[in-house]
Amino acid sequence: MEVSSSVKYVSTRGTAPQLGFCDVLLAGLARDGGLYVPETWPSFSSDALARLAGRPYDEVAFTVIRPFVGGEIEDALLARLCREAYATFRHPAVAPLVQTGPNAFILELFHGPTLAFKDVAMQLLARLMDHVLTVRGRRATIVGATSGDTGGAAIEAFRGRQATDIFILFPKGRVSPVQQRQMTTAADANVHAIAVEGSFDDCQAIVKSLFNDLKFRDRVALSGVNSINWARIVAQVVYYITAGLALGAPHRAVSFTVPTGNFGDVFAGYVAKRIGLPIERLVIATNSNDILARTLASGRYEMTGVVPTTSPSMDIQISSNFERLLFEAAGRDAGTVRQLMGGLTQSGAFTVPPAALAAIRGEFEAGRADEAATAATMRSLLAETGYLADPHTAVALTVAGRVDPSPTPMVTLSTAHPAKFPAAVEAATGVKPELPAWLGDFMDREEHFSVLPNDTEAVARFVEARARAVEERAGT
Numbered sequence: 301m302e303v304s305s306s307v308k309y310v311s312t313r314g315t316a317p318q319l320g321f322c323d324v325l326l327a328g329l330a331r332d333g334g335l336y337v338p339e340t341w342p343s344f345s346s347d348a349l350a351r352l353a354g355r356p357y358d359e360v361a362f363t364v365i366r367p368f369v370g371g372e373i374e375d376a377l378l379a380r381l382c383r384e385a386y387a388t389f390r391h392p393a394v395a396p397l398v399q400t401g402p403n404a405f406i407l408e409l410f411h412g413p414t415l416a417f418k419d420v421a422m423q424l425l426a427r428l429m430d431h432v433l434t435v436r437g438r439r440a441t442i443v444g445a446t447s448g449d450t451g452g453a454a455i456e457a458f459r460g461r462q463a464t465d466i467f468i469l470f471p472k473g474r475v476s477p478v479q480q481r482q483m484t485t486a487a488d489a490n491v492h493a494i495a496v497e498g499s500f501d502d503c504q505a506i507v508k509s510l511f512n513d514l515k516f517r518d519r520v521a522l523s524g525v526n527s528i529n530w531a532r533i534v535a536q537v538v539y540y541i542t543a544g545l546a547l548g549a550p551h552r553a554v555s556f557t558v559p560t561g562n563f564g565d566v567f568a569g570y571v572a573k574r575i576g577l578p579i580e581r582l583v584i585a586t587n588s589n590d591i592l593a594r595t596l597a598s599g600r601y602e603m604t605g606v607v608p609t610t611s612p613s614m615d616i617q618i619s620s621n622f623e624r625l626l627f628e629a630a631g632r633d634a635g636t637v638r639q640l641m642g643g644l645t646q647s648g649a650f651t652v653p654p655a656a657l658a659a660i661r662g663e664f665e666a667g668r669a670d671e672a673a674t675a676a677t678m679r680s681l682l683a684e685t686g687y688l689a690d691p692h693t694a695v696a697l698t699v700a701g702r703v704d705p706s707p708t709p710m711v712t713l714s715t716a717h718p719a720k721f722p723a724a725v726e727a728a729t730g731v732k733p734e735l736p737a738w739l740g741d742f743m744d745r746e747e748h749f750s751v752l753p754n755d756t757e758a759v760a761r762f763v764e765a766r767a768r769a770v771e772e773r774a775g776t
């Protein structure tokens with residue numbers, strides 16, 4: 301594919317400057333509070349896709365990501381960063397498929413360093429950011445919010461890197477013990493784990509407020525690693541392509557069911573379809589925090605409060621990337637997006653305009669799995685196939701099992717290793733999943749983290765003081 305050297309990104313709210321890939325990579329949230337998307341979608345012909353079949357994961361990654369970079373990173377370097385990022389995975393296929401039924405497949409995305417799908421994007425993102433910051437002679441302060449997995453993956457990917465300080469906000473007491481230790485046992489000076497007295501939505505709201513405080517943002521050179529960062533999405537497009545190719549695409553369509561919280565992963569599936577992968581169905585799977593399933597059913601996006609579940613990483617109400625979908629579904633009308641997002645801030649709800657709702661329903665189906673159904677799926681899958689799934693994967697398997705049967709292969713994304721959630725898996729199946737031996741003694745290591753109130757000012761003060769302290773220590 302020919303690559304335009306001028307790929308531009310536009311904000312879903314329409315008033316932030318248009319940027320190229322490297323600036324979008326460092327920007328995170330757009331300065332008008334919106335999310336960046338490419339001005340136009342690249343497109344892969346069937347032949348171009350077919351040529352990728354059977355190629356190593358990192359080569360597919362390079363080819364798929366390249367048109368989004370728009371020539372801003374030299375090809376040889378981008379290929380090397382992809383190679384290095386995916387060499388950190390413990391499975392030669394990086395994201396292998398496992399067949400669990402005649403037309404049913406599980407796409408295992410948890411073979412990276414922190415056992416969750418976040419590693420797929422984060423390992424590349426850290427390398428891309430490090431490169432851009434080094435070339436520009438700059439440092440960045442990363443502040444991210446996590447319901448459990450993004451935080452560990454980001455800390456692992458950025459720990460010890462000279463050009464970045466990383467601050468991760470997690471909801472105190474609402475992440476699994478393994479997730480917590482993945483964030484709190486890194487002793488590197490540039491890593492700061494913060495337990496916030498609130499929910500994931502509170503943590504994410506703090507991060508967005510910090511981005512929207514333009515003075516603070518500029519003072520600390522704020523960057524983001526949540527899926528508000530476009531580079532996260534684009535890296536996640538790749539495994540839809542590799543899975544599709546392995547199952548016969550582009551000559552045959554494939555379907556995907558995706559356990560969904562912040563809507564980044566399933567939006568990456570939508571992007572895969574937009575650039576040419578023949579996807580028949582994209583199914584959004586939610587746990588009891590079912591705002592997305594309710595929105596597709598009723599057209600009303602309405603917050604009702606988060607309930608804790610055994611799939612805590614999906615305990616989310618404000619689903620960031622839904623804004624990217626709204627932008628597309630509303631015919632890229634930034635004014636509509638601004639109005640809807642304003643409604644969400646003011647009243648915790650908005651109504652999706654009818655034409656946009658029809659467009660969304662044309663692309664997605666959605667379903668919800670409650671706690672009992674999720675546990676029953678873990679149990680029956682183990683009994684019938686010997687496969688031990690984590691609770692997030694089980695939410696998606698439950699929903700996938702309920703959609704109308706079709707001859708198209710259904711791929712369910714497995715987003716975490718069951719050993720990240722041993723208590724829930726054991727309660728459902730009677731089997732306690734073991735952490736891989738290569739993780740060593742990390743559950744016994746000393747934890748380092750701070751506890752802060754659910755208060756943007758308190759977090760801002762903490763970040764500024766610590767980021768400065770790290771810079772002083774480094775003599776910069």
Ligand SMILES: Cc1ncc(COP(=O)(O)O)c(C=O)c1O
Binds near residue numbers: 614715
């Ligand atoms: C294990 C796991 N599954 C699913 C999700 C949902 O993914 P997304 O937020 O991209 O919708 C998350 C977190 O976001 C997660 O950590």
Ligand SMILES: N[C@@H](CCOP(=O)(O)O)C(=O)O
Binds near residue numbers: 448451527562614
């Ligand atoms: N489930 C996520 C929530 C943050 O999502 P992100 O994809 O926007 O980083 C987590 O594990 O933290």
